Amino acid sequence: MSLLVIGTAALDSVRTPFGEREEVLGGSAVYFAVAASFFTPVRLVAAIGEDFPEAHLHLLAGRGIDLSGLRRLPGRTFRWRGEYGYDLNEAHTLDTQLNVLERFDAELTDAEAATPYVFLANIDPVLQQRVRRRVRGTRMLAADTMNFWIERQRPDLLAVLRDLDLLIINDAEARMLANQPSLPRAARDILRLGPRALIVKRGEYGVALFGEGGPFAAPALPLEEVADPTGAGDSFAGGLMGHLAACGRHDAATLRQAVIYGSVMASFNVEDFSLSRLLRLTRAEVDERFRHLTALMHFDPIEPARG
Amino acid sequence: MSLLVIGTAALDSVRTPFGEREEVLGGSAVYFAVAASFFTPVRLVAAIGEDFPEAHLHLLAGRGIDLSGLRRLPGRTFRWRGEYGYDLNEAHTLDTQLNVLERFDAELTDAEAATPYVFLANIDPVLQQRVRRRVRGTRMLAADTMNFWIERQRPDLLAVLRDLDLLIINDAEARMLANQPSLPRAARDILRLGPRALIVKRGEYGVALFGEGGPFAAPALPLEEVADPTGAGDSFAGGLMGHLAACGRHDAATLRQAVIYGSVMASFNVEDFSLSRLLRLTRAEVDERFRHLTALMHFDPIEPARG
Numbered sequence: 351m352s353l354l355v356i357g358t359a360a361l362d363s364v365r366t367p368f369g370e371r372e373e374v375l376g377g378s379a380v381y382f383a384v385a386a387s388f389f390t391p392v393r394l395v396a397a398i399g400e401d402f403p404e405a406h407l408h409l410l411a412g413r414g415i416d417l418s419g420l421r422r423l424p425g426r427t428f429r430w431r432g433e434y435g436y437d438l439n440e441a442h443t444l445d446t447q448l449n450v451l452e453r454f455d456a457e458l459t460d461a462e463a464a465t466p467y468v469f470l471a472n473i474d475p476v477l478q479q480r481v482r483r484r485v486r487g488t489r490m491l492a493a494d495t496m497n498f499w500i501e502r503q504r505p506d507l508l509a510v511l512r513d514l515d516l517l518i519i520n521d522a523e524a525r526m527l528a529n530q531p532s533l534p535r536a537a538r539d540i541l542r543l544g545p546r547a548l549i550v551k552r553g554e555y556g557v558a559l560f561g562e563g564g565p566f567a568a569p570a571l572p573l574e575e576v577a578d579p580t581g582a583g584d585s586f587a588g589g590l591m592g593h594l595a596a597c598g599r600h601d602a603a604t605l606r607q608a609v610i611y612g613s614v615m616a617s618f619n620v621e622d623f624s625l626s627r628l629l630r631l632t633r634a635e636v637d638e639r640f641r642h643l644t645a646l647m648h649f650d651p652i653e654p655a656r657g
Numbered sequence: 658m659s660l661l662v663i664g665t666a667a668l669d670s671v672r673t674p675f676g677e678r679e680e681v682l683g684g685s686a687v688y689f690a691v692a693a694s695f696f697t698p699v700r701l702v703a704a705i706g707e708d709f710p711e712a713h714l715h716l717l718a719g720r721g722i723d724l725s726g727l728r729r730l731p732g733r734t735f736r737w738r739g740e741y742g743y744d745l746n747e748a749h750t751l752d753t754q755l756n757v758l759e760r761f762d763a764e765l766t767d768a769e770a771a772t773p774y775v776f777l778a779n780i781d782p783v784l785q786q787r788v789r790r791r792v793r794g795t796r797m798l799a800a801d802t803m804n805f806w807i808e809r810q811r812p813d814l815l816a817v818l819r820d821l822d823l824l825i826i827n828d829a830e831a832r833m834l835a836n837q838p839s840l841p842r843a844a845r846d847i848l849r850l851g852p853r854a855l856i857v858k859r860g861e862y863g864v865a866l867f868g869e870g871g872p873f874a875a876p877a878l879p880l881e882e883v884a885d886p887t888g889a890g891d892s893f894a895g896g897l898m899g900h901l902a903a904c905g906r907h908d909a910a911t912l913r914q915a916v917i918y919g920s921v922m923a924s925f926n927v928e929d930f931s932l933s934r935l936l937r938l939t940r941a942e943v944d945e946r947f948r949h950l951t952a953l954m955h956f957d958p959i960e961p962a963r964g
Contacts, residue, residue: 437838534880555863556876572840572867574842606955640959646872647874648913649875649951650910
C-alpha cells in the first residue's frame with residue numbers, strides 16, 4: 351500500500367568529527383521517503399524553495415518517489431546547520447533558517463488525504479495537526495517530533511498525540527515529554543496521552559517498543575564507522591513505515607519486524623553524509639543486514655514452564 | 658561443575674534516590690556467589706574481618722555457598738560507601754576503607770586452585786594475577802575490573818587480561834581501557850590484549866558480547882522500579898558464570914544463553930537494596946524472567962537469501 355510522508359525538505363550543513371558538508375540534501379521527510387522507498391511507493395509532501403537543486407529532484411525521482419506533493423514556494427529552501435561531537439547521539443543546532451517553511455500550509459489534496467499509511471515527520475505540530483484532521487480512511491497514522499516542539503508548543507503537540515497509532519521519538523524526547531527520568535515510566539505516561547504504540551529510539555543503544563505490539567526491545571548493530579548521524583531517526587521511521595505499508599498491516603508481529611527494518615535503514619544511513627549511503631544501497635543489502643541483526647540477537651530459548 | 662569466585666566481601670553504605678542503607682552485606686564476590694548459587698555449587702574466596710556478622714554467614718550458607726574459602730583476618734571488614742543520582746548507571750564512591758583487604762594475599766589451596774570455572778571478581782589486579790598463575794586445569798577463567806584499576810594499575814591489569822577466556826566490564830570501563838570512544842572499536846582493541854571474549858555491560862541499555870560467541874547483543878529488561886544498582890554487574894557475572902558452570906561448557910550457544918541469565922540476575926538484584934531481592938528469589942522466577950526476556954526480543958525472521 352502507498353505511504354505518504356509530510357515533513358521538511360532541507361539543505362543541511364553538517365560537521366561531525368569525521369568530516370563536514372555544506373548545503374547537502376536533507377530534511378525529515380526526505381530521509382524518511384528515501385528509506386521507505388526500498389519497501390513501498392512513497393508520496394513526499396514538503397515545501398521547497400526556488401533554489402532547491404534539480405539534481406536533488408532527479409535523485410529522489412530515481413528512487414521512484416512520487417514528487418507531485420512537493421510544493422515549490424517563492425523564496426529559499428529551509429536550511430539547517432548543525433554539528434556533532436564524539437557523542438554522536440546528540441546534534442547541536444547552530445542555525446535554522448525557516449525560509450519557505452514559514453509559508454507552508456500543509457494542505458493536502460483529496461488524493462493525498464486518502465493515502466492508507468501516513469507519517470507526520472518532524473515539523474511544526476500545528477501543521478501535523480492540520481494533516482491529521484484532513485486525512486480520510488487512513489489505516490495507520492504515525493508521527494515524530496523533537497525537543498523544540500515539546501518545549502515550545504506542548505498543547506499543539508498533545509493534540510497531535512491523541513488517537514495516534516504510533517509515536518516515534520528518541521529517549522531524551524520521551525523523558526522530556528513525560529517529565530520523567532525513568533524510561534519505562536515515561537513510556538507508560540506517554541501512552542496515556544493517546545498513542546496506541548510508542549517507539550523510543552536510543553541511538554547506538556537500540557530501540558524499544560511500548561504499548562500495542564510491545565514490550566519489544568532490540569539492540570542497534572554495533573557500527574565501527576559512523577560518519578554522520580543526521581537523518582538516522584527519519585531513516586528509521588522510513589524503514590519501519592515502509593515495511594508496514596508494504597505488508598498492508600501493523601499487527602504485533604509485523605510491527606516488530608518493522609522495528610528491525612527501521613534499525614537496518616538507520617544503520618546504513620549513518621555510514622555516510624547526507625543521503626549518500628541510502629542512495630547507493632540495494633534491497634539485497636537491506637535484507638542481508640536484517641538477517642545479520644537477527645543473528646546478532648539470537649539465543650536458544652529454554653524449556654517452557656510446566657504446569 | 659563447581660565454580661570459584663575470588664573478590665571482595667564488604668559492608669556497604671549506600672544512598673540512592675529511593676532510600677539508604679548502612680553497613681549492609683555487599684562485595685563483588687558476595688553478589689557474584691549469591692547470583693551463581695541459583696545455578697551451580699559456588700566456592701567463595703574473600704577476606705572478612707573480625708566484625709563480619711555471623712548472620713551474613715548464615716544467609717550465604719543458606720544459599721548452599723561453600724564458605725570454607727572465607728579468610729577471617731584480624732581487623733575490620735572492607736567497607737564501601739557510595740551514592741547514586743537519578744542516573745543510576747554511575748556510582749559515586751564517597752569512602753573506601755580497605756581494612757582486612759590490605760592483608761589479603763589471595764593464596765589458594767590446592768583444592769581451590771583445581772576448580773574448573775573461576776571468576777576473578779573486581780579486586781586489586783595484583784591479587785587477580787596471583788590467582789590466575791595458581792589455578793590448574795581450569796576450563797574457563799573470567800574476570801571483571803573497574804575504572805580505578807584501569808587508571809592506577811594498568812600494567813598489572815594487562816597481565817591479567819592475557820589469555821583470559823572472558824573479560825566482563827561496563828561500557829565506560831571498555832572505553833577507558835582502550836582509550837577509544839567508539840565501543841565496537843574499543844572492543845576490537847581489547848580483544849587484541851588477550852581475552853578470547855569480551856562482554857560489555859551497558860546498564861539499562863543491555864549488554865554486548867564480542868569475540869568468541871559474538872557478536873551478540875541483548876537489551877535489558879525495562880524496569881519501572883530500580884531501588885539500588887549496587888552489585889548489578891557482579892550479579893550479572895554470577896548468573897552468567899553460574900549457567901556456564903552448570904552446563905559444563907562455554908560454546909557460543911551456551912555463552913549467549915548465559916548472557917541472558919546474567920541479565921536476569923542483574924534485573925532482580927537492582928529491585929531492592931543489598932542482597933535482599935536475590936535472597937528471596939526462586940529458581941522458578943529466574944526461568945520465568947528468562948522467558949520474559951526471550952519474548953521481549955522475539956521477532957519473526959525473514960527468508961534466508963537465495964543463491
